[in-house]
Amino acid sequence: MATDGKWAQRRKVILLAAFAGICGALFAVAGCKSDTKRKWLTTFFDGVPSEADRTNHVAAAKPSTNGVAQINVAAPVLPQGPTVYSHPPFLDHKCAECHELGTGQGLKASPPQLCFNCHKDFLTGFKVKHQPVESGECTSCHSPHQSPNKKLLVTKGNALCLTCHDDPLAAGKVKHQAVESGECLDCHAPHATNFKAMLKKSVKDTCTDCHDDITKKKNVHQPVDNGDCTACHSPHASENKNLLVKKGNALCLTCHDDPLAEGKVKHQAVESGDCLDCHTPHSTNFKAMLKKSVKDTCADCHEDIGKKKNVHQPVENGDCTACHKPHAGDKKGLLVKTSPTLCWDCHDNFLEKAKFTHDPVEDCTTCHNPHQSDDPKLLVKTSSKLCFDCHEQKDLKAVSAHAGTENKSCLDCHDPHTGTDKNLLKAGARSAAK
Numbered sequence: 001m002a003t004d005g006k007w008a009q010r011r012k013v014i015l016l017a018a019f020a021g022i023c024g025a026l027f028a029v030a031g032c033k034s035d036t037k038r039k040w041l042t043t044f045f046d047g048v049p050s051e052a053d054r055t056n057h058v059a060a061a062k063p064s065t066n067g068v069a070q071i072n073v074a075a076p077v078l079p080q081g082p083t084v085y086s087h088p089p090f091l092d093h094k095c096a097e098c099h100e101l102g103t104g105q106g107l108k109a110s111p112p113q114l115c116f117n118c119h120k121d122f123l124t125g126f127k128v129k130h131q132p133v134e135s136g137e138c139t140s141c142h143s144p145h146q147s148p149n150k151k152l153l154v155t156k157g158n159a160l161c162l163t164c165h166d167d168p169l170a171a172g173k174v175k176h177q178a179v180e181s182g183e184c185l186d187c188h189a190p191h192a193t194n195f196k197a198m199l200k201k202s203v204k205d206t207c208t209d210c211h212d213d214i215t216k217k218k219n220v221h222q223p224v225d226n227g228d229c230t231a232c233h234s235p236h237a238s239e240n241k242n243l244l245v246k247k248g249n250a251l252c253l254t255c256h257d258d259p260l261a262e263g264k265v266k267h268q269a270v271e272s273g274d275c276l277d278c279h280t281p282h283s284t285n286f287k288a289m290l291k292k293s294v295k296d297t298c299a300d301c302h303e304d305i306g307k308k309k310n311v312h313q314p315v316e317n318g319d320c321t322a323c324h325k326p327h328a329g330d331k332k333g334l335l336v337k338t339s340p341t342l343c344w345d346c347h348d349n350f351l352e353k354a355k356f357t358h359d360p361v362e363d364c365t366t367c368h369n370p371h372q373s374d375d376p377k378l379l380v381k382t383s384s385k386l387c388f389d390c391h392e393q394k395d396l397k398a399v400s401a402h403a404g405t406e407n408k409s410c411l412d413c414h415d416p417h418t419g420t421d422k423n424l425l426k427a428g429a430r431s432a433a434k
Contacts, residue, residue, distance in 0.1 A: 085152055089118075090145040098144070111136040126192035132164070133191045141190070157183050168236030175237050178210060187235075203227050217283035223255075224282050231255075232281065248274050259327030266328045269301055278326075294318050308372040314346070315371050323370065339364045354418030360390070361417050383409050383416075 089097045098114060100106040107114055112123065115138055123129055132140050141160060142152045149156050155163065161184045169175050178186070187206050188198045199206055204227025208215065215224060223231045232251060233243045240247050246254065252275045260266050269277070278297050279289045290297050295318025299305065306315055314322045323342060324334045331338055340351070343364050351357055360366040367386060368378045375382055387410045396402045405413070413429035421430060 084146055084148055085150060086146045087144060087152055111138040122191045127194050128196060128198060129192045130190060130198055171234065171236055172238040172240070172243075174239065174241060174243055176235060176243055179236050203229050214282040218285045219287065219289060220283040221281055221289055248276075262325065262327055263329040263331075265330065265332065265334055267326060267334055270327045294320050305371050309374045310376065310378055311372045312370055312378055350418055355420045356422050356424060357418050358416055358424055367416070383411050 089095070097117075098107060100108055109117070112133060113136075123133065132138075138144075139154075140163075141154060143154050144152075147153060153160055169180060187200060189200045190198075193200060195202055197203075204224075207227075207229045223229070229235075230245075231254075232245060234245055235243075238244060244251055260271060278291060280291045281289075284290060286293055288294075295306075298318075298320045314320070320326075321336075322345070323336060325336055326334075329335065335342055337345070340349075340361065340363070351361065364370075367380060369380050370378070373379055379386055396405075410416075413425060415424045415426055417424075419425065
């Protein structure tokens with residue numbers, strides 16, 4: 001028992017000596033430089049903060065000019081890039097502008113109302129709002145303290161949008177160059193707008209920023225005039241040329257009735273071609289959205305028409321559709337009416353009061369070329385030859401009145417269309433025959 005008592009007394013002496021040594025060391029380093037002091041302290045204690053950590057986390061409360069306690073906290077050490085952008089309240093150590101004092105990191109209000117204490121209210125008055133903004137998820141796009149990106153964005157450019165949105169360029173192999181080389185915010189507003197799809201301005205005004213020539217002509221395609229560009233074009237990417245939402249004629253038939261359904265006779269150029277072979281999709285100076293005049297459009301294929309000495313006036317005027325349907329019809333030759341009814345649209349109807357008629361007048365094109373001819377009156381051939389397509393010369397010789405007429409034209413004596421005489425003799429010829 002005596003031995004135990006001596007050991008206990010000896011242990012007290014050792015502990016007192018050790019404590020005295022530690023205290024002496026602490027007093028010894030009290031006046032040392034901070035780095036020397038830290039070396040001594042780490043000898044005896046674990047978890048001594050580095051000088052940088054100590055500096056960054058020392059806080060001192062001091063009053064601000066507006067009476068709100070301002071907490072001075074040095075900015076935490078962040079990975080440094082070429083530039084670091086800081087939120088001004090954070091940079092100025094004004095944590096209390098956003099955070100409640102003494103309650104951890106609790107915010108004084110919920111975003112976006114908290115943000116509107118400093119920032120302009122960019123939601124009020126707008127019809128279309130970006131869902132994260134409306135839901136107060138400001139920090140899904142912006143860092144509240146510091147960022148290596150402008151506007152404190154958590155990620156640069158389009159990469160931020162693709163955090164939530166699918167990549168629009170993945171929609172097809174044909175890419176909109178403006179999308180591929182630009183940024184989403186070139187066209188879209190990040191917070192709120194009055195236009196659908198979060199556009200900064202209308203579809204029409206957005207597109208004409210680059211495509212400013214598409215509405216400058218006399219006749220504008222209605223979807224273009226209405227600014228409904230996306231009715232025909234995908235704004236980002238497509239599987240079709242020119243970013244069309246559908247291929248070829250199928251797109252036109254979204255709004256227009258099928259022109260080939262107008263009749264059993266189809267215009268071969270329409271049946272085998274593309275609407276855009278003749279028509280422009282945006283604007284033009286010609287009617288029916290044609291790329292060029294009717295005359296020049298038809299002449300692209302019917303290039304031989306209008307080249308002879310005598311040209312039918314509607315052909316000369318380029319009014320092909322006065323007689324022909326451009327797409328399909330029920331009449332041969334795509335005629336809008338059959339002859340001679342069609343001819344009566346311009347010519348006097350000499351059959352109405354006729355006593356006798358020449359059989360061929362039931363179809364004017366039996367004798368006349370409807371487009372052009374090298375012979376007068378648009379005859380398909382000279383009158384001396386034309387008459388013998390039906391009449392036999394031997395029959396003429398058998399008629400005594402024809403004696404001596406071998407070198408004359410039949411039209412010298414006969415009216416080719418109608419007459420009051422059964423032989424269609426002209427008045428002068430009837431007198432001579434008597």
